[in-house]
Amino acid sequence: MIPPAAAAAFLAANGWRDATIEPVAGDASFRRYFRAVKDGRSAILMDAPPPNEDPRPFIDIARWLGERGFAAPAIHGIDLDLGLVLLEDFGDVRMRETVDGDASREPALYGSAIDLLVRLHREDPATPVAYDRATLHREANLLTEWYCPAL
Structure with a gap:
């Protein structure tokens, strides 16, 4: 996976000049993710290319959660x-692999997750992006446009 042409200049403008750029697993969208590594630290570069993607909803929710x-x-x-966003890198450690590696941690990890959901439920809701009929159809069509041809 090749980083976007503007990645090096964007990283340099944000204090990451000469960082190495490595691909990171993505999701089912046009977004792509890269890890910028420099001087023993790392950050995630999100490539959300317009007009296919809009990173503003992600940015809004991230800020809402952080606040x-x-x-x-x-x-x-x-x-x-x-369509570029530079993010804090939380690393690659995921809950499933952590539990698989040490099953004794499962109750505490899931208990923490439940406590977090309870805390989140107590907050006034964020204002989400409208999810209209066109958005629903676009998302549902991913099955036939991307998944079925891959089979």
């Missing part, structure tokens, strides 16, 4: 015209 004391990646840089 309320929840763990969300800090945002280190944004260029909406390019």
Whole structure:
């Protein structure tokens, strides 16, 4: 996976000049993710190319969570015209692999997750992006447009 052409300049403008850029697993969207590594530290570069993606809903929710004391990646840089966002890197350790590696941690980890959901439920809700009929159809069509051809 090749980083976007503007990645090096964007990283340099945000204090990451000469960082190495490594691909990171993505999701089912046009977004792509890269890890910028420099001087023993790392950050995540989100490539959300316009007009296919809009990173503003992600940015809004990350800020909303952070303002309320929840763990969300800090945002280190944004260029909406390019669709680039530089984020705090939480690393690659996931809950499933942690539990698989040490089953004795499962009750505490899931208990913490439940406590977090309870805390989140007590907050006034964020204002989400409208999820209209067109959005529903676009998302549902991913099955036939992406998944079925892959089979």
